[in-house]
Amino acid sequence: MIEVSRFWRDPALPFVEARRVGDGRKVCYAAHSHESFSIGVITGGRSTYLTGGTRREVAAGTTVLMNPGVVHTCNPIDGMPWSYLMLFVDLPWLQAQGFVLLEVTWSTSAALYGRLLQVFADLFDGCTAAGASGKEAMLAAFFAALPGYLEAAPARAGTSEHPRLDAAAAFIRAHRLDPLSLEDICAAAGLSRAYLIRAFGKRFGLTPHGYLLDQRVQHARAQLRQGRPIAEVALEAGFADQAHLQRAFKQHLAATPGHYRSGSRN
Known part of the structure; x- marks a missing residue:
């Protein structure tokens, strides 16, 4: 049977x-x-990929890239099967x-696709003989080479600066x-x-409330990654209870908090 979902983590590589x-x-x-x-890479079938206001169809062999904080979705087309691999890397590392964030959001480079598949094989299957240090060196080499695989980034249209909206998001x-209200955000x-309400969604792809919920899920994700109790994390992150966190977490990350925390298989 096809494995629906599995997370990989290594305490020696917390980034x-x-x-x-x-x-x-x-x-x-x-x-x-x-x-x-x-x-990440699409490894089978096709799906829709929405990022930065641009919607496209992506298929097996496509690499997708998301900078931190960029709102996006990637979902199946009319119930058709598809599969993928994703890598999440902390920005400080x-x-x-010396890595600089890229404006490219997708690529059909066969060379990049093949290189990423090898990266995932090394991580999941533990085939890097040098252990954690070898895997870290492998990842560093991949990200050093990544810009060379990508086409020149196209000019980004419709991304004018708006410091007040940026300030609202930062707030x-x-x-x-905290128990934020819309009035708190408006005042700040x-x-x-x-x-x-009107402009925030156009700028960030989410309503202010949706953005706050996304931020709380991100906080919960970081805490669960450290193995903290789910109920404790739920209350700290501003959710009414564990069930509320469970609903939001599954909607945002397509995994339950328990599944994510344990890294277990569906």
Whole structure:
């Protein structure tokens, strides 16, 4: 039977985790973002990929890239089967390697696809003889080579600066564990309620409430990754109870908190 979902982690490499999904029809996402840099490959079938206001169809052989904080979704097309592999890497570690974030969000480079498949094989199957240090060196070499696999980034249209909206998002991030109201955010950013609701979604792809919920799920994810109790994390992250966290976590990450925390198989 196809393995629906499995997470990979290594305590010796806390800056990285990976996920393998064998049946993407059972793992669907709401719009969400990651605090980490994310890169993955479609390994079977086709799906839709929505990022930065651009929607496209991606198929086996495609690499997708998501910078930290960028709202995106990747879901099946009309119930058709698809599968993928994802790698999530903490930004401080990448920056320590001299890596600069990229504007490219997808690529059909066969060379990149093949290189990433080998990266995942080394992580999941433990075939790197040098252990954790060898895997870290392998990852560093991959990210050093990554820009060379990608085509020149196209100019980004419609991404004008808006400091007040950026301030609203920053305020939400800084207070994501607090009982925030829409009025709190408006006051901090100096924006009217009507304008914030209308413009925030256009800028970030989520409503202010949706953005706050996404931030709380990200916090919960980071704490669960450390093995903390689910109920404790739920309350700390601003959820009413464990069941509330479970619903939001599964909607955003297509996995239950327990499944994510343990890294177990579906």
